[in-house]
Amino acid sequence: MNDDLLGRHRAVLPDWLALYYDEPLEITHGEGRHVWDARGNRYLDFFGGILTTMTAHALPEVTKAVTEQAERIVHSSTLYLNRPMVDLAERIAQLSGIPDARVFFTTSGTEANDTALLLATAYRRSNTILAMRNSYHGRSFSAVGVTGNRGWSPTSLSPLQTLYVHGGVRTRGPFADLDDYDYVAACVDDLKDLLGHSRPPAALIAEPIQGVGGFTSPPDGLYAAFREVLHERGVLWISDEVQTGWGRTGEHFWGWQAHARSGPPDMLTFAKGIGNGMSIGGVVARAEIMNCLDANSISTFGGTQITMAAGLANLTYLLEHDLQGNARRVGGLLIERLRAAAAHVPAVREVRGRGLMIGIELTKPGTDEADPDAASAVLEAARAGGLLIGKGGGHDTSALRVAPPLSLNVAEAEEGAAILEDALRSIQ
Structure with missing residues (x-):
């Protein structure tokens, strides 16, 4: 050193x-x-x-794509048409499993989750969010406000009212001794009880496998069971795929697919691996959710050409080499x-x-x-x-x-x- x-x-x-x-x-x-x-x-x-x-x-394919793009143009903002951004958005929308999907690019997972929370609260007209105990969703003011891990939550102040749900850590907590079927049932009962004591939430945000939390996860199907309860009440499901996306878990391309009984989430967030080191994050959502904002917005650095070129090359390599x-x-x-x-x-x-x-x-x-x-x-x-x-x-x-x-x-x-x-x- x-x-x-x-x-x-x-x-x-x-x-x-x-x-x-x-x-x-x-x-x-x-x-x-x-x-x-x-x-x-x-x-x-x-x-x-x-x-x-x-x-x-x-990775030579990514290095080559970045070099060639840098020789043309590095950045122009979202105020102009951007072919690499559209190309990558089309690929991600198709892979997401979300119908009529729209993609918004950011520069990090924190910013992606922040955007998803903005969309959910605007769409549902509620600032109440359900989050998992032991969770981590980023470093911004709103993301810290839905982080259920004390070591990564430096303030209790938040623009959101967050209610924390059981289930993210299979081997600890009051239901740890139950078998998987009873564990899921107990967590669902706890969720129903929590909903009975709160104002209607905007969304549940959850990592399929908790990253900073130590790679903990619930039994397969927990979030599908949650989704059935939430869907009856119009509550959205945001799957935080910042660490689980792009096939890292081996069995599935997205972490939510281990809980696929009730279909895809309303929104998913992504970042980290897609850029292979370049700063890419983003949100995928159904069009009616993504388009619910009634004010202008842009992204200065989200979707900039050089990062999109890297993401396209990296995603292509990942898929072609299985x-x-x-x-x-x-x-x-x-x-x-x-x-x-x-x-x-x-x-x-x-x-x-x-x-x-x-x-x-x-x-x-x-x-x-x-x-x-x-x-x-x-x-x-x-x-x-x-x-x-x-x-x-x-x-x-x-x-x-x-x-x-x-x-x-x-x-x-x-x-x-x-x-x-x-x-x-x-x-x-």
């Missing part, structure tokens, strides 16, 4: 801007599933800039390998996830008490072994997050699993 750079960072950037590692890392370049730091050390990257380098570092199928196959191997390793480590409470979205929750052995110090120790040990992973969780950041680029191959999965196994054993 360049100590001068760290000093400069601390002198001009906020204290709350988190840095990983006791000796923070400067990443200078990457290729495929690997990155290098300023000292020349090479790492296998199992976090991808927080699930954002979705296909590969320095990276969803690769996430299912290689991710299945990786999660089984990690479960086998964790069986010998008493501090591991659970290994969970789907595809290439895997969480490892650490607790003090023999208890359900979170152990964030153990998670930090494993993070450091993995780095020392040449592997970068992430952290998260609603219980004091005690879950490790494993989310490599979707082009990960079997040899790299085995290598990363071996490093992580050694890192987990080092804390015993």
Whole structure:
């Protein structure tokens, strides 16, 4: 680490801007599933800039598209017709599963969720929002107001009235001991009771798999059951696909498809992986919802040509190379390998996830008490072994997050699993 750079960072950037590692890392370049730091050390990257380098570092197809677009025009705003934006919107609308879909592009997942909340509250004329406990939806004032994770919610002030619902964390809470059928039934009963004590909400916003929350998820079908209750009351369903979208879970292209009994959501939000590092976010909604605003609006940077070119190239590569199928196959191997390793480590409470979205929750052995110090120790040990992973969780950041680029191959999965196994054993 360049100590001068760290000093400069601390002198001009906020204290709350988190840095990983006791000796923070400067990443200078990457290729495929690997990155290098300023000292020349090479790492296998199992976090991808927080699930954002979705296909590969320095993917030639994306680099070429960005270079060629930059040589023509980088930006013009949404006040002018924009062919790359229309091209990508058409692809995403078709893939979304939402009928008569409209797409609005933003620069981040936070902004996408902020836009979805604006649309829902305007459409329904209500500022009451249902959100899940342990959830995370972004950093803006409104997104923080619907975030159910205390570690990422710095203020209780909000323009919204938020009511938090059970169900996002299968193995904790008052219903954890129930089987899946009874768990869903209990969560639905709780939702009905909550609705009976509140003004009609605008929407439920939910991550199919909670990202910052530690890659936790409910049983399949929970949100379909919720949707049936909500639909009777006209309440919208917003699926936050910022981390689960684009085939990362392997089994489905979108996370909502694990809850598809009642059809697609009214809105979905996306970001992160679609740009492979370029700043793209967005909302997909039925036309009647998207068009409900009665004031002018534009986006200066959402949908700018250079990011749209990157998104088109990246999405094309992902589909043509069946990276969803690769996430299912290689991710299945990786999660089984990690479960086998964790069986010998008493501090591991659970290994969970789907595809290439895997969480490892650490607790003090023999208890359900979170152990964030153990998670930090494993993070450091993995780095020392040449592997970068992430952290998260609603219980004091005690879950490790494993989310490599979707082009990960079997040899790299085995290598990363071996490093992580050694890192987990080092804390015993």
